[in-house]
Amino acid sequence: MTMTRQQVLDLYFMEARSKVIDLAAFLDRVDRATGEADFRLAALRGAMSVLTASEGDRAKHVLLGLSDTSVEPIPAATTKAACGAPVPAVQA
Amino acid sequence: MRYIEPHGHMVSRVTDDYQDMVTCGCQAVCEPAFWAGFDRSSADGFYDYFRQLTEHEPKRAAKFGLAHYCWLCINPKESEDVKLASEVIDLIPKFIDSPSVLGIGEIGLNKNSRNELKVLEMHVDLAARHEQLILVHTPHLEDKLKGTRLILDVLKNDSRIKPERCVIDHVEEHTVEMVLDQGFWAGMTLYPESKCTAARAIDILENYGTERIWMNSACDWGVSVPLAVPRAAVEMRRRGHSHEFVDRVIFHNPARFMSQSRKFKMPSGI
Numbered sequence: 001m002t003m004t005r006q007q008v009l010d011l012y013f014m015e016a017r018s019k020v021i022d023l024a025a026f027l028d029r030v031d032r033a034t035g036e037a038d039f040r041l042a043a044l045r046g047a048m049s050v051l052t053a054s055e056g057d058r059a060k061h062v063l064l065g066l067s068d069t070s071v072e073p074i075p076a077a078t079t080k081a082a083c084g085a086p087v088p089a090v091q092a
Numbered sequence: 093m094r095y096i097e098p099h100g101h102m103v104s105r106v107t108d109d110y111q112d113m114v115t116c117g118c119q120a121v122c123e124p125a126f127w128a129g130f131d132r133s134s135a136d137g138f139y140d141y142f143r144q145l146t147e148h149e150p151k152r153a154a155k156f157g158l159a160h161y162c163w164l165c166i167n168p169k170e171s172e173d174v175k176l177a178s179e180v181i182d183l184i185p186k187f188i189d190s191p192s193v194l195g196i197g198e199i200g201l202n203k204n205s206r207n208e209l210k211v212l213e214m215h216v217d218l219a220a221r222h223e224q225l226i227l228v229h230t231p232h233l234e235d236k237l238k239g240t241r242l243i244l245d246v247l248k249n250d251s252r253i254k255p256e257r258c259v260i261d262h263v264e265e266h267t268v269e270m271v272l273d274q275g276f277w278a279g280m281t282l283y284p285e286s287k288c289t290a291a292r293a294i295d296i297l298e299n300y301g302t303e304r305i306w307m308n309s310a311c312d313w314g315v316s317v318p319l320a321v322p323r324a325a326v327e328m329r330r331r332g333h334s335h336e337f338v339d340r341v342i343f344h345n346p347a348r349f350m351s352q353s354r355k356f357k358m359p360s361g362i
Contacts, residue, residue: 001298002332011330012291059292060265067237067266068204077172077203080127082233082286 023048043085093117095321095342096359098350099198099227099261099279099308101126102149102160103141109311109318110156116322119343119359120159122350123149124198124227127169129313135179138166142183146190159359161350163197163227164188171202171211181214188222194353195219197227198261201239204231212246220252225353227279230262232286240267244274257352261308262287268296268305277304277349282320290324294331297341306345 003011030037047062068086094117102110102123113121123145132138145162153160164187166180187193199215201208219226226247231239240260247253255275263271263278264287271278280293288296293307309320317323321342328338350356 007332057265059295063264063266064237066234068234070238071241073204073206073209073242075206077205077208080169080202082203082231082235084233086234 039088040085093325094119096346097121097321098306098346099124099310101312103144104313105311105318113318114156114158116319118158122161124163125165125167127167131170135183138180139183142187146187146192150192161192161194163195164193165196165199165215168200168202168208168229171208174207174210177211181218191355194350195225198229200229200243201231204235204239204242216246216250220250226258228260230260237266259349264288268300272300280307281310282307282324283310283316290327293324294328302340307342
């Protein structure tokens with residue numbers, strides 16, 4: 001690492017601040033909308049709880065929390081796209 | 093600044109992109125075979141696509157003074173149809189001796205299905221029989237962790253495959269360690285929303301070092317940034333990394349990997 005904490009803040013604080021506000025606005029938008037949410041919202045909330053953890057590797061743990069951790073190949077691909085969060089077993 | 097773009101789908105990009113890349117110091121571009129955004133209807137479609145990759149696109153790149161190399165395969169997104177995949181894989185040896193073909197790629201998995209795995213194994217066997225380099229696509233988003241593990245198992249279970257001749261692309265924080273620890277090369281893809289940002293990619297370099305790792309844009313027909321690599325270079329310098337550090341990541345590392353193919357000519361200009 002080439003920078004001090006002060007330098008990291010100087011370089012990246014404004015961008016990080018903007019992203020936190022974007023996240024907050026997204027959650028407000030979800031609240032204002034009607035109907036049920038799906039598993040992705042719960043997955044995102046779980047991922048966000050990692051952010052305030054005191055240990056490191058937060059990016060890694062966010063990605064792990066948003067990953068399919070099963071090990072067997074699926075019988076067939078019925079879609080091409082990924083959705084960003086692991087589909088709960090009961091729904092899959 | 094000089095750099096090599098190890099993963100750019102130039103058939104889907106315009107000439108402005110070539111001009112911009114060369115202006116920013118691109119010395120060579122390497123183009124894996126990709127999913128065109130729709131499923132091709134027959135092996136004939138792939139035959140024409142391979143001709144485009146091996147004949148037409150190098151000429152288009154050469155108009156801008158840029159060396160163009162390619163990789164051949166049927167992409168994981170089109171691998172659910174094993175019969176079609178087999179027909180396409182049978183075509184590849186017709187093109188493998190072309191002067192710009194570096195190897196087999198971008199093979200891998202998409203949704204981690206049984207058929208995709210079968211087709212991956214067929215590609216690995218082809219690469220082994222023809223002693224080709226391998227470029228691997230790891231799945232997107234929630235499928236990446238599982239897919240990376242499955243892919244590494246396939247590669248490790250074939251004793252003909254040397255990890256140092258395989259690059260596992262699109263790594264992120266939760267997959268990079270397993271790739272590097274097992275002796276493979278790791279590619280970090282600077283692609284909006286679904287993959288790494290420049291800042292995160294540089295974090296990965298600072299955590300894991302610069303051995304066997306590169307950056308690429310994977311620019312394609314989607315919203316993507318052909319200049320992602322030189323922009324990341326600027327970001328590295330902003331953080332205080334040296335010119336030598338930057339040059340190692342964006343030029344020497346891809347050159348070192350690609351030079352394992354006798355067809356890759358080390359770029360001479362700056």
